[in-house]
Amino acid sequence: MLHLYNSFFSSSILHKSHHTKKLVQSFHLYRDSMLCDVEACLFVWVPVKEIKESGEHPGSIVIKHFFNELTFICATEDYGYFLKVMKVKSVGNGKLSKYSTHLMFPVTFFCRTFLPKTGEVLVGIVIKVCMQGVFLKCGPMNSIYLGRRKMPNYNYVPGENPFFLSDDQSRIENEVAVRFVVFAERWSTTNVRKFDLLASIEGDSLGPVSLNGFDGLEL
Template sequence: MVFLEVEMQGNVVVHPDQLDSKGLLLRKGIILRLLEDIACRKASQEHGYYIAVTALNSVAEGRVQELTGDVVFPVSFNCITLKPSKGEILLGTVDKVLRHGIFLKSGPIENIFLSEKKMEDYKFVMSEEPKFINDRQNSRMENGSRVRFKVLGIKWMEWDRGFQMLATLTGDFLGPI
């Protein structure tokens, strides 16, 4: 996955009880609120998944909201993001095994589907724990297995604020590790 450091702008709302004349508590309150806001956003189509805020570049003068008494501060900050791209080789962990394929997780991406049609020479075996087995290479994919795969397609899901991906094992050195 590609890690990017992007400069972003936004508004941070600080409650009146976090305001202090010395400024130190105010800066701390702005940083804490910014971290909460980024965690709630999770991801965007443009930047990918938000990983960490690395720097608070500037804080503009705050405006008091008359109804609540909260203060809104326009801020500029740097943030590390992680954005998946088509054709990338990634590592994932098998989360769920179904007859028609496997669902994987890789980092913050929780919805990766590997269809049985994209697994060369693997056959579904229904047992206590369902799995895909390749007799020729003596390998298997079951819950908890680590798998190296190639990204076949990506789709942004606005309602979930995340990406859905399709995977394939077609290529060299791909499959269970």
């Protein structure tokens, strides 16, 4: 089982700048390339005052905080992006820290994650074009860079709406779908929890494609 430990409190006040400790264990139910279904446990902190005064069922309050925290965590270096929660399995008993005004509840759930891997082929949508290359988004990722050196036979065409044009007249421009291979990936060192990917269209069957609204990642 995958466990997520969150250090939320400082001087008895929760902050959104909390950190997620290293995942210590995981139980993989299903893996298909970069997609993986896992059973996981997230420890959720809930103010005691909210449970006493809200009038809501404690379980409902915990679940609300659970989804908020999972959305904030977004991704981890070891297991990738949390795409969706398929089922909440259980909510454990809350434990009160001696000097805390919050209860900690273990929430066990089944979820699908996405971990980008070097060498895998994806399809992304162009969201920005510049002289040195283009940026793409694919599923939860919007930090995918395709440099002009990895676009053989494409030349930059400047203008109000710049684009790259190939020898066979195919274009790479904003909102165009591009099939690419991941040739490098790294966990971001910024405060944003995300992966930065470098893409390439060197190879057969890579480059602009028609997807009819598909965003490149089938969940």
